[in-house]
Amino acid sequence: MRGLDVYPRLVSPRMPEGYEPAAERLSTGVRGLDEMLDGGLWRGTTTLLAGPSGGGKTTIGLQFAFEGSLRDEPTLYMSFQENPTQLRRTIRGLGFDVAELERRGLDLVYASPVELQIDSIIVDLFRRIEQRGVRRLVLDAVGDLASAATDPQRLHDYLYALVQHLAVRTITSVLNFETTSNTIEHSGMQNAMSYLSDNVLLLTLDGEDRTRRKLRVLKTRGSAHDTRVREVEIGPGGLSVLR
Numbered sequence: 576m577r578g579l580d581v582y583p584r585l586v587s588p589r590m591p592e593g594y595e596p597a598a599e600r601l602s603t604g605v606r607g608l609d610e611m612l613d614g615g616l617w618r619g620t621t622t623l624l625a626g627p628s629g630g631g632k633t634t635i636g637l638q639f640a641f642e643g644s645l646r647d648e649p650t651l652y653m654s655f656q657e658n659p660t661q662l663r664r665t666i667r668g669l670g671f672d673v674a675e676l677e678r679r680g681l682d683l684v685y686a687s688p689v690e691l692q693i694d695s696i697i698v699d700l701f702r703r704i705e706q707r708g709v710r711r712l713v714l715d716a717v718g719d720l721a722s723a724a725t726d727p728q729r730l731h732d733y734l735y736a737l738v739q740h741l742a743v744r745t746i747t748s749v750l751n752f753e754t755t756s757n758t759i760e761h762s763g764m765q766n767a768m769s770y771l772s773d774n775v776l777l778l779t780l781d782g783e784d785r786t787r788r789k790l791r792v793l794k795t796r797g798s799a800h801d802t803r804v805r806e807v808e809i810g811p812g813g814l815s816v817l818r
């Protein structure tokens with residue numbers, strides 16, 4: 576018989592005195608995106624990557640993770656949708672060497688938001704962050720955590736505390752968020768998530784004759800950014816921004 580597991584509730588960390596965000600830009604690993612971000616993402620920031628199903632969130636999230644691994648930064652990719660077998664297949668399809676990436680510190684993890692409570696998912700996340708000294712994190716996708724949380728307020732509190740913890744540890748994160756349309760809703764969880772995030776990117780899908788993928792930067796805290804809507808394509812090597 577299994578005993579009772581007790582998980583501490585995540586609370587916001589105390590910001591150390593003189594806390595300063597790291598003044599260093601990191602490459603996203605996505606061709607053309609760093610230029611849109613005025614040179615990359617500031618280390619220690621949280622980026623919300625929103626868009627509809629099939630928009631390219633998982634692809635960009637994986638590229639961001641690969642970039643970290645290739646620079647020998649311990650990287651954690653936690654999926655709530657695809658198990659490691661499915662993820663490995665996707666990674667191979669993009670032309671990357673999974674074994675090499677894993678050898679260089681990429682940790683691919685699947686957590687089922689249907690079977691697990693949010694407390695246990697968060698405890699597992701922080702255990703991995705501490706054990707491996709994680710510097711880059713991707714959560715794919717945070718909206719899936721709704722089914723692991725008992726109510727929306729609780730989920731919001733968790734995500735708020737999580738973002739603060741990542742900032743204190745200067746972990747650079749990409750939080751994917753699946754939207755039901757080509758916009759970010761100005762209410763509910765999407766709105767709360769964009770408010771919490773330093774940077775917000777939005778992928779969209781449209782086109783009559785063929786699917787056109789587009790990417791825009793909606794916000795970058797403390798930095799200029801490209802205000803144009805840019806067409807992107809997914810192919811070997813991943814997603815890239817077209818000229």
Ligand SMILES: Nc1ncnc2c1ncn2[C@@H]1O[C@H](COP(=O)(O)OP(=O)(O)O)[C@@H](O)[C@H]1O
Nearest residue numbers: 627628629630631632633634668669809810811
């Ligand atoms: N190696 C590849 N070559 C071309 N297109 C790909 C490749 N891998 C994935 N895609 C395309 O990317 C799209 C899925 O993107 P994905 O990142 O999974 O979207 P999301 O996570 O936003 O739902 C699919 O339409 C798929 O066909």
Ligand SMILES: [Mg+2]
Nearest residue numbers: 632633656715
């Ligand atoms: Mg996806």
